[in-house]
Amino acid sequence: MRRAWTPDQVRACETPLLDAGQGDALMSRAAAGLANVCATELRERYGHVYGSRVLALVGKGNNGGDALFAACRLARRGAHVTVLLCAGRAHPAGLRAVRALNIDVRELDESDDDVLRFLLCAHLVIDGIAGTGARAGLPDRLGELVRRWRGRKPGRQLVVAVDVPSGVDAGTGQTGGSAIAADVTVTFAGLKTGLLIPPAARNAGRVEVVDIGLELADEQAVVLAVEASDVAALWPAPEPSDHKYSRGVLGLVAGSARYPGAAVLAADAAVSAGVGMLRYVGPDTPGGLIAQRSPEVVAGAGRVQAWALGSGVAPDEESQVDAIRAALDEAIETQLPCVLDAGAFDLIYGPLGMPAILTPHAGELATLLGRLSGTIVSREEIEADPARHAKSVAEAANAVVLLKGAHTVISQPAGPDYVQGPATAWLATAGSGDVLTGVLGALAATAGRKSLPQLAELAALGSFVHGQAALLASQGGPLRSLHVAAAVKYAVTELRVRAREEKNVGQWQL
Ligand SMILES: NC(=O)C1=CN([C@@H]2O[C@H](COP(=O)(O)OP(=O)(O)OC[C@H]3O[C@@H](n4cnc5c(N)ncnc54)[C@H](O)[C@@H]3O)[C@@H](O)[C@H]2O)[C@@H](O)CC1
Numbered sequence: 001m002r003r004a005w006t007p008d009q010v011r012a013c014e015t016p017l018l019d020a021g022q023g024d025a026l027m028s029r030a031a032a033g034l035a036n037v038c039a040t041e042l043r044e045r046y047g048h049v050y051g052s053r054v055l056a057l058v059g060k061g062n063n064g065g066d067a068l069f070a071a072c073r074l075a076r077r078g079a080h081v082t083v084l085l086c087a088g089r090a091h092p093a094g095l096r097a098v099r100a101l102n103i104d105v106r107e108l109d110e111s112d113d114d115v116l117r118f119l120l121c122a123h124l125v126i127d128g129i130a131g132t133g134a135r136a137g138l139p140d141r142l143g144e145l146v147r148r149w150r151g152r153k154p155g156r157q158l159v160v161a162v163d164v165p166s167g168v169d170a171g172t173g174q175t176g177g178s179a180i181a182a183d184v185t186v187t188f189a190g191l192k193t194g195l196l197i198p199p200a201a202r203n204a205g206r207v208e209v210v211d212i213g214l215e216l217a218d219e220q221a222v223v224l225a226v227e228a229s230d231v232a233a234l235w236p237a238p239e240p241s242d243h244k245y246s247r248g249v250l251g252l253v254a255g256s257a258r259y260p261g262a263a264v265l266a267a268d269a270a271v272s273a274g275v276g277m278l279r280y281v282g283p284d285t286p287g288g289l290i291a292q293r294s295p296e297v298v299a300g301a302g303r304v305q306a307w308a309l310g311s312g313v314a315p316d317e318e319s320q321v322d323a324i325r326a327a328l329d330e331a332i333e334t335q336l337p338c339v340l341d342a343g344a345f346d347l348i349y350g351p352l353g354m355p356a357i358l359t360p361h362a363g364e365l366a367t368l369l370g371r372l373s374g375t376i377v378s379r380e381e382i383e384a385d386p387a388r389h390a391k392s393v394a395e396a397a398n399a400v401v402l403l404k405g406a407h408t409v410i411s412q413p414a415g416p417d418y419v420q421g422p423a424t425a426w427l428a429t430a431g432s433g434d435v436l437t438g439v440l441g442a443l444a445a446t447a448g449r450k451s452l453p454q455l456a457e458l459a460a461l462g463s464f465v466h467g468q469a470a471l472l473a474s475q476g477g478p479l480r481s482l483h484v485a486a487a488v489k490y491a492v493t494e495l496r497v498r499a500r501e502e503k504n505v506g507q508w509q510l
């Protein structure tokens with residue numbers, strides 16, 4: 001599991017060390033780790049550190065201090081370093097150190113063309129403008145220069161951000177008007193929440209963590225991300241004594257005459273994800289299509305351990321809307337977990353009476369937010385701060401909210417958020433959300449876990465595997481949602497086999 005902590009948590013962890021006079025040692029470790037990553041990246045991209053042109057952008061805080069000490073280390077290894085002071089002042093000891101090495105130090109009072117020339121000619125730009133102490137957005141002139149640089153940036157140029165990309169809010173993940181887009185972010189002690197949360201997560205690039213001797217407690221992390229090594233342990237697997245009913249039956253109310261495909265895709269995905277049994281509730285179209293494609297599926301209502309409701313159900317499809325209502329009533333009575341999508345959102349007016357995962361995209365989240373809390377928010381506003389808006393709906397609906405998008409944000413009323421990064425943008429195609437509903441439904445039915453924190457973890461697991469299946473289906477090119485559904489089986493199998501091989505254990509020992 002990847003874990004992230006708020007800047008305040010990291011600061012609280014630093015304080016005792018700073019009080020004990022360890023500040024210089026922390027910065028020295030941070031700078032050493034940063035310089036090592038920069039050197040490795042330079043060697044990989046250009047073959048050498050010696051002779052490479054490095055530009056360090058330096059703000060007035062400790063983030064700039066890290067950049068200055070790292071710049072010294074690179075200069076000692078033969079790099080041609082230029083320092084650009086972006087805020088007039090800079091970390092005094094760091095500045096003394098670069099001056100002692102006769103490193104070229106410039107200020108932002110150079111002309112725009114000169115600053116742009118420095119930015120465009122460097123092999124490596126180190127972004128030490130601002131770190132965890134900063135707000136979103138860059139100061140006006142700097143922001144404008146960064147925008148112009150981004151528009152003309154050479155493809156091979158490397159940008160390494162110190163701790164967080166400048167211009168992002170290290171806590172909330174907001175980016176303001178302008179921010180640095182890094183290839184690599186070298187962060188200290190542990191990930192800051194803004195490195196996982198979109199839109200800032202897009203600016204971070206690959207994130208490397210440098211150990212500077214702080215101990216952040218795993219259980220206090222507030223943003224998590226499921227990764228490949230978690231799947232084998234978390235994915236519900238049958239015991240030798242299991243049968244189809246003990247494994248878990250999923251009820252699916254999805255699809256309609258207008259949108260039959262949604263039901264076919266969700267059913268296919270649930271079967272591919274290894275549900276004990278799937279019961280499909282709905283009209284002959286799409287019921288007949290499901291029977292043709294997935295003969296494992298049983299038609300008609302019956303006892304289930306979870307419901308997946310709403311994909312491809314239009315509000316005027318009365319019989320399907322009634323079936324969703326009946327399933328919700330049953331779920332409230334017996335506390336069955338439900339996965340709610342699309343057409344099921346129209347039936348949510350307040351806190352839900354059963355454990356549930358809602359799977360809106362940004363437009364659907366905007367509608368839910370309006371209905372549940374009277375807040376009018378546009379799709380764009382949600383995309384600029386998805387974690388906050390997902391949390392509002394999670395609280396108002398007392399449910400897990402999985403907000404779909406390039407990054408998937410999973411929020412719950414109390415407990416950590418999860419953010420799953422994009423696996424492949426080819427997944428942005430019709431029907432891929434219906435596949436996700438099927439995967440989540442299968443997990444809810446077979447995991448036997450229904451507290452909201454457990455459902456949030458399952459939602460993150462389902463989202464991660466959905467992405468892995470998309471990678472298998474895509475192979476770097478276009479994909480069909482139907483193929484993503486089929487690939488769910490292979491994604492789970494591959495990750496389980498890999499874990500078995502790594503642990504060198506037998507078939508039943510995971
Ligand atoms: N405190 C420590 O012990 C350690 C801190 N480290 C570094 O220190 C950083 C935090 O240092 P600071 O608290 O000095 O904070 P920053 O280096 O983020 O600087 C904050 C200052 O930048 C200015 N600023 C605010 N928003 C800005 C923006 N959007 N663009 C440009 N400038 C802006 C403000 O005047 C603010 O005072 C961390 O991110 C990390 O890089 C590391 O050296 C490791 C040890």
Ligand SMILES: Nc1ncnc2c1ncn2[C@@H]1O[C@H](COP(=O)(O)OP(=O)(O)O)[C@@H](O)[C@H]1O
Nearest residue numbers: 404405406422424425427428430431432433434
């Ligand atoms: N740019 C993107 N990169 C990666 N994944 C994406 C991107 N855009 C959308 N997705 C994912 O694709 C799926 C789309 O779901 P949804 O919007 O419900 O589509 P549909 O209703 O057609 O099934 C979600 O899982 C979402 O997270």
Ligand SMILES: [K+]
Nearest residue numbers: 127130164166
């Ligand atoms: K930075």
